[in-house]
Amino acid sequence: MFTGIDIGGTNTDIAVIDSQINTYKVPNTDGLDNALQKISSYGRLAISTSQPLNEIITGHTADIRTITIPGPGLVYPGAVKGSVSHRGDIVEPIDPEEIKKIMKGQHARAIAIAGKFSVRNDALEKQVYDIVSQFYSDEQIALSYPIGALNFPARIHTTKLNARIKGKVASLIRQIQRVNPDFFFVTSTGGLTSPARALDNPMLLFHSSPATVANGAYYLTKNENCLVIDIGGTTTELVPLKDGKPILETVVLEGAKTMIKAVSAMSIPFGGDSCIRSDLCPFRAGSSRSFGGGEPTLTDALNVMGARIGDAERSEVLDHTTAQNVVHRYLDMVASAVKEYHPEVLIGTGYLAHYLLSDIAERAQTVGIVPEHAASANAVGAAVSKVSxxxxxxxxxxxxxxxxxxxxxxxxxxxxxxxxxxxxxxxxxxxxxxxxxxxxxxxxxxxxxxxxxxxxxxxxxxxxxxxxxxxxxxxxxxxxx
Incomplete structure (x- = not known):
């Protein structure tokens, strides 16, 4: 049995695959513990989460103190004494007193430690870690050597990002393991990784939702060359598939390359919970009115135009003209983005796909398909992914x-x-x-x-x-x- 969970911005999706596929949605307001209680401890569990992405979006780089070990003659921020040669020999030891002096009075939220050739010999990074751990907990310290690749500037940047989200990932691991001790995370490429490897390199989990959607759409349709459009509560994601797999690209954040690859996707900042004020807004202010929220949303506009989603009567604070204008604006905007890919087939996923895909496909002049279990295709993708x-x-x-x-x-x-x-x-x-x-x-x-x-x-x-x-x-x- 395979179980997949995708923790989105609005709902947590669950897919259980055995002799058949069963899918469920749990509002995030109910909490992750509630979602975990709904699944069996039997079989394999894989979890995709947007929490590391949200932490990157809302976090601050200035909160991270970087300690680098570049070697003689190389100037990098936070450089300290110590050097490993390109063949992995320790050429110069670290100065423990120098590290202690840096740490005394330190008020950073987390520490990133990166040595130029630590991927050939991790000893100096570990020695610095031993000293830093006298001042900070393990969850506040990120090392660079588990990333593996040599590119020092990109590895430093990735390690700083890891330091920002390691605490969030560690907290999530503890929460999940209280209910399900054995599980996998879905990575940004659509593979699975162990919690231990994710804790060593938390950026592996960055923006994993497009990857789960890609795997889920292919598993449900077996369509190898298409464009997947995932209409979520907060955003709409466009993910191209080629030969049954998403396209991977190097992640660039805050103007610098990282050592992380992720599924190529276009994100449109509008979804079913995007609120309507004078116009459709690129953010959410809670759930749709039809699901107990306070402000009208795109979902409510669809209800006014004839859909029956949730408690449709609560959507009637919108007049028909406003609702129609908002829906048409959304359709035109998404169809314009779809046309850039020239897809022969458009696969719709997400809980609004059944209501919107046919109109998007018509405007984009392509064929649209909404498979069974489309509303939870992301959780299906998490369930069926493999270790990579x-x-x-x-x-x-x-x-x-x-x-x-x-x-x-x-x-x-x-x-x-x-x-x-x-x-x-x-x-x-x-x-x-x-x-x-x-x-x-x-x-x-x-x-x-x-x-x-x-x-x-x-x-x-x-x-x-x-x-x-x-x-x-x-x-x-x-x-x-």
């Missing part, structure tokens, strides 16, 4: 050193590059197995990058340096097909 990994691997034959995302693993002498790749592949599979991935989902390991070169000294080869990126691609679990 992207692992950055560094191998140094002279140092007998092998690291995966900054963590040391047993080195093994190998005959050739093919033998080394085979060993690294099995290490990645073992990580996935420990996180609960079934064998069928980890058979295919993608090689995203591979580079190997000789180190020559005194006219002879003294070492071979190999860098590779291996991945278990996100998507739908074989067990769910």
């Amino acid at each position: 990994l992207e692992v950055h691997i560094h191998v140094d034959s002279e140092r007998k050193r092998l690291t995966l995302n900054g963590i040391s693993y047993p080195y093994k002498d190998t005959r050739d590059e093919e033998d080394l790749l085979s060993y690294a592949t099995e290490l990645v599979r073992e990580i996935a197995r420990k996180e609960g991935a079934p064998e069928e989902d980890i058979e295919d390991i993608e090689v995203l990058y591979f580079s190997s070169y000789d180190v020559v000294r005194g006219w002879r080869v003294t070492a071979k340096i190999t860098n590779m990126v291996l991945a278990i691609a996100p998507g739908i679990s074989v067990e769910a097909l």
Whole structure:
């Protein structure tokens, strides 16, 4: 049995997939604990949440203190003494007194620690962490080495973002584990990750809802090339699918690249709970009147035009002309955005898809489909997703050193590059197995990058340096097909 939960801005959606699909909606006002109590502890649970995204939107960068270990001659904000070479050797130790001096009287909300080559040797970052943890709790400290990739500026930026949301993610993990000890999070690419890995790199969860919608729409329709339009309570998301998978792109936040990939999506800041004042507003002020709210919304406008959503009589504070103008404005705006993608098929999801998709498709001059369970397609997508990994691997034959995302693993002498790749592949599979991935989902390991070169000294080869990126691609679990 597969259970998926998507915690949206208005409702928490639940999908339970066994011999059939059953979906439910729970208002967020009822609380996540109430939603968790409605599901069985049997089977696999996957959760998608917008809480880390909301924390990024509302948080403040100035609240984060960054400590960097760039090495001699490199200038970065928060730089301290200490250096790791590109081969993972400690060239210069940290100065513990320098770190203590920084921390005394520190009033930052959280601390981000990043070393230039910590993904080759994490020792200095951990030493700084040990000192900082005397002043701050673990939930307030983010390290950079679990991110895995070398790009130092992007890794610093990602670590600062991780520091901002780590406390929120830790609190969410505790809340869920009180009811369901074993579960997965859905990542921004549509794969699943363990709570432990999410806590090491919380930005993996950034904006996961478009990913769950993409997986859910494909699972429900099997349409490989289309545009998914998810009409939620707060926003409307457009997510293109190509060959059955969403398109991934590097996340850029606050003008800087991060080390995180996410599903490509266009977000329109209008949804079913967008309130109506003099016009349709790009924000919500609570639930629609038809669901007990105080201000009229797009959902209420649809009721005035003939829909029967919730307590439709409470929507009649709107006059017909205003309601019609608001709905037509929304339809024209969304259809204009849809036309930019030139889709042959438009898949509608979200609780208003049944009421709006046909008009959007007509205006965009395309074919529209609203599948069964469309209102909770995001939860369906969470339920059927599979464990995914992207692992950055560094191998140094002279140092007998092998690291995966900054963590040391047993080195093994190998005959050739093919033998080394085979060993690294099995290490990645073992990580996935420990996180609960079934064998069928980890058979295919993608090689995203591979580079190997000789180190020559005194006219002879003294070492071979190999860098590779291996991945278990996100998507739908074989067990769910």
